[in-house]
Amino acid sequence: MLTRQLWARDDVIQEVYAQAIAARLLVHELDASDGRPPRQFEPLPSYPVLSCQPNPLTLCLTSRI
Numbered sequence: 001m002l003t004r005q006l007w008a009r010d011d012v013i014q015e016v017y018a019q020a021i022a023a024r025l026l027v028h029e030l031d032a033s034d035g036r037p038p039r040q041f042e043p044l045p046s047y048p049v050l051s052c053q054p055n056p057l058t059l060c061l062t063s064r065i
Helices: 002-033 056-064
Strands: none
Touching: none
């Protein structure tokens, strides 16, 4: 069940990411048709999100504290 939820979440993130890129392209087209320079947007977070791999040494050290 958790795996299905994670896949569903990833599907939603992917769709939002694609829509954000499409919106940026549309804004660039509108700027170009109006004779304006293209707007600069903040970079989107990387996708797909890299999962962090737990470090066994860190887990051992933190479990003893």
